[in-house]
Amino acid sequence: MTTVLVLGGYGAVGTHLVAALRTTGITALAGGRDPARADRVIDPAVPLDASVDGIDVVVNCAGIEDPALAADVAGRGIPFVDITATSSYAAALEAVSGPVLLGVGIAPGLSSLLAVEAARGGGPVDVAIGLGAGEAHGAAATAWTYGLAGKHFLDPDGRRVRNYTRPTRFPLPGYSRFPVLRTDFADQHRLSVDLDVPVRTHLRLDSRLATVGLAALTWAPWAARWVPAGAMPGGDAWVIAARGASKTVWASGRGQSRATALVAAEATRLLLSSPVDRPTWLHQITDLASIAPAFDADAIRIG
Numbered sequence: 127m128t129t130v131l132v133l134g135g136y137g138a139v140g141t142h143l144v145a146a147l148r149t150t151g152i153t154a155l156a157g158g159r160d161p162a163r164a165d166r167v168i169d170p171a172v173p174l175d176a177s178v179d180g181i182d183v184v185v186n187c188a189g190i191e192d193p194a195l196a197a198d199v200a201g202r203g204i205p206f207v208d209i210t211a212t213s214s215y216a217a218a219l220e221a222v223s224g225p226v227l228l229g230v231g232i233a234p235g236l237s238s239l240l241a242v243e244a245a246r247g248g249g250p251v252d253v254a255i256g257l258g259a260g261e262a263h264g265a266a267a268t269a270w271t272y273g274l275a276g277k278h279f280l281d282p283d284g285r286r287v288r289n290y291t292r293p294t295r296f297p298l299p300g301y302s303r304f305p306v307l308r309t310d311f312a313d314q315h316r317l318s319v320d321l322d323v324p325v326r327t328h329l330r331l332d333s334r335l336a337t338v339g340l341a342a343l344t345w346a347p348w349a350a351r352w353v354p355a356g357a358m359p360g361g362d363a364w365v366i367a368a369r370g371a372s373k374t375v376w377a378s379g380r381g382q383s384r385a386t387a388l389v390a391a392e393a394t395r396l397l398l399s400s401p402v403d404r405p406t407w408l409h410q411i412t413d414l415a416s417i418a419p420a421f422d423a424d425a426i427r428i429g
Contacts, residue, residue, distance in 0.1 A: 134188030142387030191264025200224025216280030247373025249323025259360030
Protein backbone atom coordinates (compact mmCIF):
# COMPACT_ATOMS: atom_id res chain seq x y z
CA MET A 127 0.00 0.00 0.00
CA THR A 128 1.29 3.46 -0.93
CA THR A 129 1.73 5.91 1.93
CA VAL A 130 2.22 9.65 1.51
CA LEU A 131 3.23 11.90 4.40
CA VAL A 132 1.89 15.45 4.06
CA LEU A 133 3.83 17.92 6.19
CA GLY A 134 1.38 20.57 7.31
CA GLY A 135 -1.36 18.09 6.55
CA TYR A 136 -4.01 19.91 8.56
CA GLY A 137 -3.28 23.38 7.15
CA ALA A 138 -5.04 25.37 4.43
CA VAL A 139 -3.60 23.31 1.55
CA GLY A 140 -2.65 20.16 3.43
CA THR A 141 -6.19 19.38 4.57
CA HIS A 142 -7.43 19.34 0.98
CA LEU A 143 -4.39 17.39 -0.22
CA VAL A 144 -4.83 14.62 2.35
CA ALA A 145 -8.50 14.32 1.39
CA ALA A 146 -7.73 14.29 -2.35
CA LEU A 147 -5.11 11.56 -2.02
CA ARG A 148 -7.35 9.41 0.15
CA THR A 149 -10.13 9.47 -2.45
CA THR A 150 -7.77 7.65 -4.83
CA GLY A 151 -6.93 4.89 -2.37
CA ILE A 152 -3.59 6.32 -1.25
CA THR A 153 -2.87 6.25 2.47
CA ALA A 154 -2.25 9.92 3.26
CA LEU A 155 -0.96 10.90 6.70
CA ALA A 156 -1.23 14.44 8.02
CA GLY A 157 2.09 15.31 9.61
CA GLY A 158 2.59 18.17 12.05
CA ARG A 159 3.38 19.25 15.58
CA ASP A 160 -0.16 19.14 16.98
CA PRO A 161 -0.94 15.63 18.32
CA ALA A 162 -4.65 16.44 18.31
CA ARG A 163 -4.68 16.97 14.54
CA ALA A 164 -1.70 15.04 13.17
CA ASP A 165 -1.77 11.40 12.08
CA ARG A 166 1.98 11.40 12.64
CA VAL A 167 3.45 13.93 15.07
CA ILE A 168 6.41 15.59 13.38
CA ASP A 169 8.45 18.73 13.82
CA PRO A 170 9.72 19.51 10.30
CA ALA A 171 12.31 21.84 11.82
CA VAL A 172 14.31 18.89 13.20
CA PRO A 173 15.64 15.73 11.46
CA LEU A 174 12.77 13.40 10.63
CA ASP A 175 14.61 10.19 11.55
CA ALA A 176 12.04 7.40 12.13
CA SER A 177 9.17 9.72 11.19
CA VAL A 178 9.52 8.73 7.54
CA ASP A 179 9.72 4.98 8.10
CA GLY A 180 7.30 3.27 5.72
CA ILE A 181 6.70 6.48 3.75
CA ASP A 182 6.76 6.42 -0.06
CA VAL A 183 6.51 10.18 -0.72
CA VAL A 184 6.77 13.29 1.46
CA VAL A 185 4.84 16.40 0.39
CA ASN A 186 5.77 19.67 2.07
CA CYS A 187 2.77 21.95 2.65
CA ALA A 188 4.03 23.23 5.99
CA GLY A 189 5.55 26.45 4.68
CA ILE A 190 8.95 25.49 6.12
CA GLU A 191 11.54 26.24 3.45
CA ASP A 192 14.61 24.32 4.59
CA PRO A 193 16.73 22.67 1.88
CA ALA A 194 18.26 20.42 4.55
CA LEU A 195 14.84 18.87 5.14
CA ALA A 196 14.50 18.06 1.45
CA ALA A 197 18.06 16.71 1.33
CA ASP A 198 17.36 14.51 4.37
CA VAL A 199 14.26 12.98 2.77
CA ALA A 200 15.58 12.70 -0.79
CA GLY A 201 18.88 11.34 0.51
CA ARG A 202 16.97 8.32 1.81
CA GLY A 203 15.58 7.74 -1.68
CA ILE A 204 12.13 9.05 -0.70
CA PRO A 205 10.70 11.56 -3.21
CA PHE A 206 10.25 15.04 -1.72
CA VAL A 207 7.47 17.18 -3.22
CA ASP A 208 7.20 20.89 -2.41
CA ILE A 209 4.50 23.44 -3.22
CA THR A 210 6.84 26.42 -2.76
CA ALA A 211 6.67 29.55 -4.90
CA THR A 212 9.87 31.06 -3.46
CA SER A 213 12.61 31.51 -6.05
CA SER A 214 15.63 31.25 -3.76
CA TYR A 215 14.29 28.14 -2.05
CA ALA A 216 13.37 26.51 -5.37
CA ALA A 217 16.92 27.14 -6.59
CA ALA A 218 18.24 25.43 -3.45
CA LEU A 219 15.93 22.46 -4.04
CA GLU A 220 17.27 22.15 -7.58
CA ALA A 221 20.70 21.51 -6.05
CA VAL A 222 19.51 18.65 -3.81
CA SER A 223 20.82 15.19 -4.64
CA GLY A 224 17.89 12.82 -5.05
CA PRO A 225 14.24 12.75 -6.08
CA VAL A 226 12.56 16.17 -5.68
CA LEU A 227 9.48 17.48 -7.48
CA LEU A 228 8.79 21.23 -7.68
CA GLY A 229 6.08 23.44 -9.16
CA VAL A 230 3.12 21.32 -8.08
CA GLY A 231 0.44 23.88 -7.14
CA ILE A 232 -1.51 26.36 -9.19
CA ALA A 233 1.38 28.84 -9.16
CA PRO A 234 3.93 27.51 -9.71
CA GLY A 235 2.54 24.37 -11.28
CA LEU A 236 -0.57 24.95 -13.32
CA SER A 237 0.91 28.33 -14.26
CA SER A 238 3.98 26.54 -15.65
CA LEU A 239 1.91 24.14 -17.75
CA LEU A 240 -0.09 27.06 -19.15
CA ALA A 241 3.13 28.91 -19.99
CA VAL A 242 4.51 25.91 -21.86
CA GLU A 243 1.28 25.69 -23.87
CA ALA A 244 1.26 29.42 -24.63
CA ALA A 245 4.88 29.25 -25.79
CA ARG A 246 3.84 26.91 -28.60
CA GLY A 247 2.63 30.08 -30.30
CA GLY A 248 6.02 31.72 -29.84
CA GLY A 249 7.47 33.90 -27.12
CA PRO A 250 7.95 35.90 -25.03
CA VAL A 251 5.38 34.58 -22.55
CA ASP A 252 3.58 36.58 -19.90
CA VAL A 253 1.78 34.77 -17.09
CA ALA A 254 -0.89 36.66 -15.13
CA ILE A 255 -2.04 35.22 -11.81
CA GLY A 256 -5.24 36.48 -10.23
CA LEU A 257 -5.96 35.40 -6.66
CA GLY A 258 -9.03 35.89 -4.51
CA ALA A 259 -8.17 38.38 -1.79
CA GLY A 260 -11.11 37.29 0.33
CA GLU A 261 -10.01 33.67 0.72
CA ALA A 262 -8.74 32.70 4.17
CA HIS A 263 -5.20 31.73 3.16
CA GLY A 264 -2.77 29.88 5.39
CA ALA A 265 -0.23 31.81 7.43
CA ALA A 266 2.63 30.74 5.15
CA ALA A 267 0.88 32.00 2.00
CA THR A 268 0.09 35.33 3.63
CA ALA A 269 3.66 35.72 4.89
CA TRP A 270 5.00 34.90 1.41
CA THR A 271 2.83 37.55 -0.24
CA TYR A 272 3.80 40.31 2.17
CA GLY A 273 7.39 39.09 2.34
CA LEU A 274 7.96 39.91 -1.34
CA ALA A 275 7.23 43.60 -0.76
CA GLY A 276 10.30 45.74 -1.36
CA LYS A 277 12.39 42.86 -2.68
CA HIS A 278 13.89 42.61 -6.15
CA PHE A 279 14.45 39.82 -8.66
CA LEU A 280 16.13 39.51 -12.03
CA ASP A 281 14.12 39.91 -15.21
CA PRO A 282 15.04 37.65 -18.16
CA ASP A 283 16.74 40.72 -19.69
CA GLY A 284 19.03 40.96 -16.66
CA ARG A 285 17.49 44.06 -15.10
CA ARG A 286 16.42 44.17 -11.45
CA VAL A 287 12.66 44.32 -10.88
CA ARG A 288 10.95 45.34 -7.66
CA ASN A 289 8.00 43.14 -6.72
CA TYR A 290 4.52 44.62 -7.20
CA THR A 291 5.64 47.24 -9.73
CA ARG A 292 5.44 47.71 -13.52
CA PRO A 293 1.63 47.66 -13.83
CA THR A 294 0.50 46.05 -17.07
CA ARG A 295 -2.92 45.60 -18.63
CA PHE A 296 -3.74 41.91 -18.93
CA PRO A 297 -7.41 40.85 -19.25
CA LEU A 298 -8.32 37.92 -17.02
CA PRO A 299 -11.54 35.89 -17.49
CA GLY A 300 -14.05 36.69 -14.77
CA TYR A 301 -12.05 39.60 -13.36
CA SER A 302 -12.70 43.31 -13.82
CA ARG A 303 -10.11 45.15 -15.87
CA PHE A 304 -7.19 46.29 -13.73
CA PRO A 305 -3.39 46.16 -14.07
CA VAL A 306 -1.31 43.18 -12.99
CA LEU A 307 2.01 43.67 -11.17
CA ARG A 308 5.35 41.95 -11.73
CA THR A 309 5.90 39.34 -9.02
CA ASP A 310 8.66 36.84 -8.32
CA PHE A 311 7.06 33.42 -8.71
CA ALA A 312 9.77 30.76 -8.88
CA ASP A 313 8.78 29.05 -12.11
CA GLN A 314 9.39 32.04 -14.39
CA HIS A 315 13.15 31.59 -13.98
CA ARG A 316 13.14 27.86 -14.79
CA LEU A 317 10.68 28.36 -17.67
CA SER A 318 12.81 31.08 -19.26
CA VAL A 319 15.65 28.56 -19.43
CA ASP A 320 13.60 25.52 -20.45
CA LEU A 321 11.55 27.30 -23.12
CA ASP A 322 14.41 29.51 -24.31
CA VAL A 323 12.09 32.53 -24.36
CA PRO A 324 11.55 35.23 -21.72
CA VAL A 325 8.82 34.27 -19.26
CA ARG A 326 7.48 36.96 -16.93
CA THR A 327 5.00 36.46 -14.11
CA HIS A 328 2.51 39.06 -12.91
CA LEU A 329 0.03 39.12 -10.02
CA ARG A 330 -3.17 40.89 -9.09
CA LEU A 331 -5.93 40.25 -6.59
CA ASP A 332 -9.62 40.20 -7.41
CA SER A 333 -10.00 43.30 -5.25
CA ARG A 334 -8.68 46.50 -6.83
CA LEU A 335 -8.15 47.96 -3.36
CA ALA A 336 -6.07 44.97 -2.26
CA THR A 337 -3.99 45.12 -5.46
CA VAL A 338 -3.31 48.82 -4.95
CA GLY A 339 -2.36 47.93 -1.38
CA LEU A 340 0.36 45.56 -2.59
CA ALA A 341 1.66 48.21 -5.01
CA ALA A 342 1.91 50.68 -2.11
CA LEU A 343 3.34 48.15 0.34
CA THR A 344 6.32 47.40 -1.89
CA TRP A 345 7.56 50.96 -1.24
CA ALA A 346 6.96 50.70 2.51
CA PRO A 347 7.33 46.99 3.37
CA TRP A 348 7.67 47.79 7.06
CA ALA A 349 3.96 48.69 7.02
CA ALA A 350 3.03 45.01 6.58
CA ARG A 351 3.15 44.58 10.35
CA TRP A 352 0.05 46.77 10.62
CA VAL A 353 -1.98 44.98 7.96
CA PRO A 354 -4.95 43.36 9.77
CA ALA A 355 -4.82 39.58 10.00
CA GLY A 356 -7.36 37.60 8.01
CA ALA A 357 -8.87 37.89 4.57
CA MET A 358 -8.88 41.17 2.65
CA PRO A 359 -11.82 42.58 0.69
CA GLY A 360 -12.62 40.29 -2.22
CA GLY A 361 -13.78 36.78 -3.03
CA ASP A 362 -12.20 33.35 -3.52
CA ALA A 363 -12.11 33.20 -7.34
CA TRP A 364 -8.69 32.65 -8.91
CA VAL A 365 -7.60 32.73 -12.55
CA ILE A 366 -4.28 32.20 -14.33
CA ALA A 367 -3.64 33.12 -17.95
CA ALA A 368 -0.52 32.64 -20.06
CA ARG A 369 -0.06 34.71 -23.21
CA GLY A 370 2.49 33.96 -25.90
CA ALA A 371 3.08 35.69 -29.22
CA SER A 372 -0.02 34.19 -30.82
CA LYS A 373 -1.71 31.99 -28.22
CA THR A 374 -3.39 32.55 -24.85
CA VAL A 375 -4.57 29.81 -22.48
CA TRP A 376 -6.12 30.07 -19.04
CA ALA A 377 -7.40 28.18 -16.02
CA SER A 378 -9.79 29.30 -13.30
CA GLY A 379 -11.69 28.12 -10.26
CA ARG A 380 -12.71 28.97 -6.73
CA GLY A 381 -10.56 28.33 -3.69
CA GLN A 382 -6.82 28.71 -4.27
CA SER A 383 -5.88 26.34 -1.45
CA ARG A 384 -8.11 23.53 -2.71
CA ALA A 385 -6.94 23.97 -6.30
CA THR A 386 -3.30 23.90 -5.21
CA ALA A 387 -4.02 20.66 -3.35
CA LEU A 388 -5.71 19.09 -6.38
CA VAL A 389 -2.72 19.85 -8.61
CA ALA A 390 -0.33 18.58 -5.93
CA ALA A 391 -2.35 15.38 -5.56
CA GLU A 392 -2.20 14.69 -9.29
CA ALA A 393 1.52 15.51 -9.33
CA THR A 394 2.08 13.06 -6.48
CA ARG A 395 0.17 10.31 -8.29
CA LEU A 396 2.20 11.01 -11.42
CA LEU A 397 5.41 10.79 -9.42
CA LEU A 398 4.39 7.44 -7.96
CA SER A 399 3.78 6.00 -11.43
CA SER A 400 6.78 7.68 -13.10
CA PRO A 401 9.52 8.20 -10.49
CA VAL A 402 12.27 10.80 -10.86
CA ASP A 403 15.80 10.52 -9.50
CA ARG A 404 16.75 14.19 -9.42
CA PRO A 405 15.15 17.61 -8.86
CA THR A 406 12.43 17.98 -11.50
CA TRP A 407 9.67 20.47 -12.24
CA LEU A 408 6.14 19.31 -12.98
CA HIS A 409 6.20 20.89 -16.44
CA GLN A 410 9.22 18.73 -17.28
CA ILE A 411 7.29 15.46 -16.84
CA THR A 412 3.78 16.30 -18.06
CA ASP A 413 1.83 18.86 -20.06
CA LEU A 414 -1.50 20.63 -19.87
CA ALA A 415 -3.31 18.24 -22.23
CA SER A 416 -2.19 15.21 -20.22
CA ILE A 417 -3.06 16.50 -16.76
CA ALA A 418 -6.26 18.47 -17.49
CA PRO A 419 -8.58 15.41 -17.64
CA ALA A 420 -7.70 14.63 -14.01
CA PHE A 421 -9.45 17.79 -12.81
CA ASP A 422 -13.17 18.13 -12.19
CA ALA A 423 -14.41 21.08 -14.25
CA ASP A 424 -16.20 22.37 -11.16
CA ALA A 425 -12.82 22.73 -9.42
CA ILE A 426 -10.41 23.71 -12.21
CA ARG A 427 -11.60 24.94 -15.61
CA ILE A 428 -9.20 25.09 -18.54
CA GLY A 429 -9.78 27.42 -21.47
